[in-house]
Amino acid sequence: MSRQLRVAVIGAGPAGIYAADILTKSEFTSGEVSGVTIDILDRDPSPFGLIRYGVAPDHPRIKEIVKALKRVLSNDDIRFFGNVNYGADLKLDHLQQFYDAIIFATGARADRDLDIPGIDLRGSFGAADFVSWYDGHPDAPREWDFQPHAESVAVLGVGNVGLDVARMLAKTADEQLVTEIPQNVYDGLKANAAKDVHVFARRGPAQVKFTPMELRELSHSPNVDVIVHPEGFELDEGSMDSIRASKSVKLVVDVLQNYLAKEPTGADHRIHIHFCHNPVEILGEDGQVTGLRTEVTELDGTGNARGTGEFVDWPVQAVYRAVGYRSDNLAGIPFDNNSATVPNDGGRVIDIDGSALPGAYVTGWIKRGPVGLIGHTKSDAAETIRLLLEDIDTLKTPPNPNREDVDTYLDGRGIEYTTWAGWEKLDQHEIDLGEAAGRTRIKVVPREDMVSISREG
Numbered sequence: 001m002s003r004q005l006r007v008a009v010i011g012a013g014p015a016g017i018y019a020a021d022i023l024t025k026s027e028f029t030s031g032e033v034s035g036v037t038i039d040i041l042d043r044d045p046s047p048f049g050l051i052r053y054g055v056a057p058d059h060p061r062i063k064e065i066v067k068a069l070k071r072v073l074s075n076d077d078i079r080f081f082g083n084v085n086y087g088a089d090l091k092l093d094h095l096q097q098f099y100d101a102i103i104f105a106t107g108a109r110a111d112r113d114l115d116i117p118g119i120d121l122r123g124s125f126g127a128a129d130f131v132s133w134y135d136g137h138p139d140a141p142r143e144w145d146f147q148p149h150a151e152s153v154a155v156l157g158v159g160n161v162g163l164d165v166a167r168m169l170a171k172t173a174d175e176q177l178v179t180e181i182p183q184n185v186y187d188g189l190k191a192n193a194a195k196d197v198h199v200f201a202r203r204g205p206a207q208v209k210f211t212p213m214e215l216r217e218l219s220h221s222p223n224v225d226v227i228v229h230p231e232g233f234e235l236d237e238g239s240m241d242s243i244r245a246s247k248s249v250k251l252v253v254d255v256l257q258n259y260l261a262k263e264p265t266g267a268d269h270r271i272h273i274h275f276c277h278n279p280v281e282i283l284g285e286d287g288q289v290t291g292l293r294t295e296v297t298e299l300d301g302t303g304n305a306r307g308t309g310e311f312v313d314w315p316v317q318a319v320y321r322a323v324g325y326r327s328d329n330l331a332g333i334p335f336d337n338n339s340a341t342v343p344n345d346g347g348r349v350i351d352i353d354g355s356a357l358p359g360a361y362v363t364g365w366i367k368r369g370p371v372g373l374i375g376h377t378k379s380d381a382a383e384t385i386r387l388l389l390e391d392i393d394t395l396k397t398p399p400n401p402n403r404e405d406v407d408t409y410l411d412g413r414g415i416e417y418t419t420w421a422g423w424e425k426l427d428q429h430e431i432d433l434g435e436a437a438g439r440t441r442i443k444v445v446p447r448e449d450m451v452s453i454s455r456e457g
């Protein structure tokens with residue numbers, strides 16, 4: 001008797017959804033198995049991962065990617081179970097009861113550590129926490145600790161997340177009112193006193209990780225001047241090599257040069273970009289951030305930087321660390337603490353002894369670390385699915401392969417899961433809230449509200 005392959009995807013971010021899409025479109029048969037049904041489980045009550053809870057609210061065009069992902073999740077062969085936390089609500093051996101294969105696509109949501117003194121002072125923040133707050137994640141606190149005296153703030157890190165944070169701090173709350181930000185975020189942003197946002201790069205302009213479009217966009221607000229400081233604006237031989245080797249690096253350096261040459265307009269808010277300053281300490285008094293100490297660096301000819309022994313103290317009242325994201329450890333799955341990824345070979349999970357963990361796969365940021373854009377997760381998912389299909393004859397048949405077995409299990413455990421139909425209700429509810437206020441959407445934040453709206457009726 002033939003049956004369908006049963007696959008669980010843990011994580012309904014882009015990587016997990018692309019993996020499900022590619023798998024349902026793949027042609028395969030193996031023994032009694034033909035065709036596939038997939039369940040995507042996510043600890044958030046809503047799908048879309050960092051597209052909903054990472055991409056900045058003033059990037060609606062990027063958030064539109066969910067339109068394509070919605071078409072994938074409307075496929076009857078794919079089900080969504082939200083508000084189900086792998087590791088807490090179920091573990092690997094539970095999943096193995098129901099599925100031939102499990103794909104982990106759990107991404108990353110926490111800040112990578114930055115080991116400098118002063119990190120624990122009040123006013124020292126991780127970018128990931130700030131992003132979760134302004135994007136209305138249900139587990140983020142509802143209030144942000146903006147302080148009325150914090151007119152100068154520092155952002156450490158020169159990737160696109162650093163740009164998002166700088167932009168969100170420099171723009172006015174009213175500029176964000178056309179976006180989907182919830183009321184608590186709008187109210188919070190109104191209390192943000194930042195006038196000068198200082199972004200610090202350890203190296204030079206050819207070493208930053210910005211992308212050209214995001215960097216250009218920084219100046220699109222009429223309320224913000226972008227000021228690139230000439231000190232440290234160095235291009236050594238290593239930098240010239242990078243410029244010659246990469247069109248994107250060349251474009252970034254061009255944009256920075258344009259900012260450097262531009263006269264400020266006298267806007268109320270300023271984003272300053274400083275090169276060749278390595279943050280070494282967050283300074284404080286009475287437990288509160290009062291400054292940032294940087295060591296001036298110089299490029300060594302290869303594009304790397306070395307300290308000069310000269311230090312500068314910047315009087316800032318808050319510091320945001322945007323030095324990268326970090327994935328969480330997954331219960332029962334090997335984890336490499338250094339790279340904060342699941343060890344894998346092209347997507348097959350690898351045990352400590354180097355052997356493949358049967359039936360377990362990874363894709364997206366948990367597979368290759370927290371770098372790259374949404375589009376990159378697609379090719380990543382294609383590679384993982386190719387390997388899964390190569391392994392298909394070796395996968396262990398689960399004892400309970402029927403779709404309903406999963407519902408029965410979750411119901412039996414009293415887990416208040418949300419479904420795709422539930423998400424459509426919440427989606428419509430948020431659109432209606434927006435329409436009433438002349439906006440396209442207003443996000444619902446509390447988990448219990450998201451769940452009850454999704455499950456009502």
Ligand SMILES: Cc1cc2nc3c(=O)[nH]c(=O)nc-3n(C[C@H](O)[C@H](O)[C@H](O)COP(=O)(O)OP(=O)(O)OC[C@H]3O[C@@H](n4cnc5c(N)ncnc54)[C@H](O)[C@@H]3O)c2cc1C
Nearest residue numbers: 011013014015042043049050054086106107364365373374
């Ligand atoms: C602040 C920020 C801004 C960004 N802006 C852009 C942008 O403008 N453009 C762009 O192209 N890219 C942007 N990116 C990058 C993009 O978000 C990532 O490339 C992409 O989201 C990675 O996809 P993923 O599916 O691997 O992970 P994620 O999007 O993180 O999805 C992982 C999912 O797994 C779920 N999960 C985690 N743990 C568990 C668990 N234990 N049980 C169940 N579910 C779990 C999470 O809830 C989440 O829904 C941004 C990233 C960040 C951090």
